[in-house]
Amino acid sequence: MSERFADIILPLPLANSYTYKIPEELSESVKLGMRVVVPFGSKKIYTGIVRYVHAVPPKVSSVKEIIALLDNAPILRRPQLPFWEWIANYYMAFIGDVYTAAVPAGLKLESETTITLNSDFEADAPFSEKELRIYNALSDNKPHSIKELTRITGFKTILPTVKNLMDQGAVSLSEELRAAYKPKRLTCVRLADDVTNDEQLQTIFDLLHRSKKQLNLLMVYLELSRHLTKTGSREVSKKELLEQSGSSAAVFDALVEKKILHTYSKEISRLDSTQTALQPLAVLNSFQKTAYRSLLSQLKEKNVVLLHGVTSSGKTEIYIHLIAETLKLGRQVLYLVPEIALTTQLTQRLERVFGNKLGVYHSKFSDNERVEIWNNLLNDKGYEIILGVRSSVFLPFRDLGLVIVDEEHESSYKQYDPAPRYHARNAAIVLANMHGAKTVLGSATPAIESYHNALAGKYGLVELTQRHEEIELPKVQTVDLKEAYRKKRITGHFTDELVEKITLALSNKEQVILFQNRRGYAPYIECKQCAYVPRCPHCDVSLTYHKHFDMITCHYCGYTSKVPANCPSCHTPSLQTKGFGTEQIEEEIHALFPDAKAARLDLDTVRTKKGFEKIIRDFESHSIDILIGTQMVTKGLDFGDVSLVGILNAGNLLFYPDFRAHERAFQLMAQVSGRAGRKSKQGLVVLQTPETDHPVIRQVIAHDYKGMFATQMRERHDFRYPPYFRLINIIIRHKDAGVNNHAAALIADELKKLLGTRVLGPNNPPVGRIQNWYIKHILLKIENAASPDAVKEIIRNVVSGIQSDGRFKSLQVNYDVDPM
Template sequence: KLIGEVLELGKQVLYLVPEIALTTQLIQRLQRYFGNRIAVFHSRYSFNERVEVWNNTLADKPSAQLILGARSAVFLPFNDLGLIIVDEEHEPSYKQFDPAPRYHARDAAIVLANLHHAKVLLGSATPAIESFYNAKQDKYGLVTLNRRYQDLLLPEIELADLKESYRKKRMTGHFTERLFLLMQEALAEKEQVILFQNRRGYAPVVTCKACGVAPQCVNCDVSLTYHKSGNELRCHYCGYHIPLMETCNACGSPALDTKGLGTEQVEAELTAFFPEAKVARMDLDTTRGKYGYQRILDSFKAREIDILVGTQMLSKGLDFDNVSLVGVMNADNMLNFPDFRAHERSFQLLTQVAGRAGRSGKRGRVIIQTYNPFHKILQQVTTNDYMEMYKEQLDERYAHNYPPISRLVRITLKHKDFLKVSTSADWLYRSLYNSFGSMVLGPSSPAVSRIRNQHIKTLLIKLPKDKPLKHSKLIIQKIRNSFQSIPDFRAVRFNVDVDCY
């Protein structure tokens, strides 16, 4: 209705979605209402197709009145923009990290709307803490929808204890007794199942049982992931891959074992346990190509697929009316991630995944498998208590001075020589400390400290929200100029990312 009102005024509308897969479902719905006034813009389209949308937007043509796109659509040359909708505004995929420009599409959309004197609608069932904080500070208006569409009941969420299930030997593969039983029931009722596992590949690590060595990437500081489909070990950072060896490269033992769980392995287990069911996988490996997403989503919608296994792209607003059960294979990986937003992101992701169940008449069920069923975040997910999560996380942000209480600037240094990047990081820390004091954290190595043969060091600066950013920018720029004037550091890559989360 809001889109229709703006289009009637002869203005353009930008509709941003976090995942290309969502454009597939949305375009069909929007075309029913707005016909051929819609243009789609994202990276899976060819260069010529994107140029055509660019030119049509610039010329304000009737075929480009409503632009549906991923984050890059925010840079289209709008003539008369009246409304921007940012769907699932909490999604991390709106943030562009590398390469530059480093920006957040949600924040860029707000700036763009300001330039055009347009309205912005941020939509989310689990808003980003900074967005909800802004609404509570009366910077944004807040509209709350307390009921599900068509008054549907929220799904019933249960936590399944992996520790107890393994101890009592009540596991079937990687499935707890409860999840396995509910999958059998759903399939017997001709209902569909979605399973979420946020790791692609078959297993994250292959180890030797004799000496414990795991094959590592030659370019990155990370172990190689086993992909059974190509019988190879692959690096998810640089693309390096080798065939799976028959014996250990270190000691020659043939006793190789896989550790951990990926989407391929879940798919293989399901095919073995439910030979009658049609199982499909939706991750980066199966959705390559322009119509990769569409093929899988269309098949699932047509009920040609009984069980769909996937990574986080499954969580982002997809709508299927026959899904009665959603299973989360392991919730602990997200909760234990070394990031100040790990708990917030876990709550958002699990709540969004759970929301795929029961989107028609029957109430859906969600089983979350975990080693720690008493974790506060998991308890909040089961009761759908966003406000409690928000208050707890905000208290922690106040205590440790993290956004939205402060602004974060991350400086990343990269070089192929470890000693050079370490020396330059120490020099940079001393220079920043002289200006910002204890608000500088680091230098530290990220979880993956070498990618494509570039060693990485990061420093964080916490800047107070109440002081203008301009002064801090000038100081950082001055220090950067001094850094790059030192002959030894000239080859070190120096990247600045403001609001780096």
């Protein structure tokens, strides 16, 4: 048989796949999308994904072999590999970066690969000296990593020798390593095999008549298992039995020792599989019906349709009807949301209609849970709908029929670091096309680019202008912060008007949401004597003060320090806080409204899956009266009794140095305003700002999305921004500021020779150093008529030419296509 080779994608920042020889015994088994264990470099072993299988030997003197095949079937499905390749090409990322982002860590083995002895091995021939030393190093019967074996044996390269030992059957890759994903197991209990009738049970009761605790535990087991009923027995876990009986493990062990009870282990799911009572589809109101029919009609003509529906217009119910239609066709649905917090409420709504057909996928799940969801989809075990955040686009769908991108305007859909810096909305549209599926984008405040595409006819457009049950849009009342400070009509960060409205809402047993787009207690602390501000030693940012922990923290690299008692510069006790975050607002609320129950919803309070769920559940059940939050509270949450929303300083949103600042400010304020006024009454938004006459503030007050869109389109046209131009941001990093500046200048100069005025920079980003890496940006503005692939090739050639210079060996260059 002729030699066969496989091109393997490795989970490393590498542009190309690497060719390995397929061992003869695996020649018929290796297929596209399977995982294989391969050596890379002199000491490392990785799990790679088979990209191609062929008979063309690479043009190198020696070809490494695949060490092991990890699967009986591919872990990827059509069209995942082409989708990875599109992401890598469009977003100028390495295919290895896409693999790392796409596949759960539990399905990847990396450089800590461990080797173990095979206990039943018998040698046919003497070992070489090198083989013997490695074999002896493993003789303690513990798994050892390649790194450990290299240290123990003193050999510089051991992989070829380890491969020889594997070929002889002397050692193997550790089973623990092969299965980084471990199934969850449950210890269950049953009666001994020889207890088959009531007479034998009575004998056991007589035997235990002096052992009251054991007899009690046995009786509880029989009750739980329903052993004596006509319905037959059910499985009882050891944990449940001990909890229900109140018995100790020692009492349980005594019954096992007497061979009355036996234990056994079974594999269980980590995922909640409780079947809820299913409800029929809700009846759509007349406005929703009109929008739904229009959606169905336009989806026949267009692959993508934008549903522009005001807040609380009932878009979710329309989505649910679309999902039901798709499932009737036997196809799957991907429902994307921008934030994990949103999945909590949506899960309940979707489960009521679709039950266990729904799967949820996000980063707060453990790695083992994510592997389980991956495997369930791969093996067609029930999931027909996936509700998830941006990484859900990488799951192995059988046959997508519909993709819903809810709150499609949200910047959370964009992956910033690490690469690939993809946008899940745009990637989902491409994925849907690859499956022959349709995409629905939904938002009350669509992204400028999406609304432009809809008006231009590239997307379909359906507009829903009425709120559900014809509730009015909230009234927006502005309060001038400058006047409030001048007239001393402000307590802490609350104007008298806002305090009055909160008091009224609480007296009516209504709920309040307060929005402050900064977590922590204060953005920074400053010495009032010498103006010293504590800064991160690794990043060019001030440290944020967190009063609860009495710590100052960098929100970029995580550096944390205790707050100094005295100023480190002038040594006086003059440090004071400047600005304010959600933690300080919570403290002020407790002082102003001591009888109200308040809580925060930000990254500091919801670091776990259950943290999100608890706060949302408590607010829904009125265990919380006032919810203080960052952007998380703006994203489509649905609470029935929120009558008041307070935006504490809208001015902070307007002046960020970014061409999207006004669009984002409008979206944030409109979205958080939309949380007010549900069910039976019009809500109120109190918007504190020093800029009451700013055009964006006026547009928010009038709920004038189209006015904001028109203003932004004029500015974007005049200043060459999307949707009229494409943007590519080149991010250049080096540990030495001088080297970084020099390299950035050279790259910019070369690009300007080829691309002219399209190239801007190099510029300093808002934060010029992160984790001791100095950063420069070069921005390219490319007209839509230009070939993006040709421009990307020019960029790659220029950068690789600069990086080939020995002075810039350690230079890191990353690309952000369509930066947000």
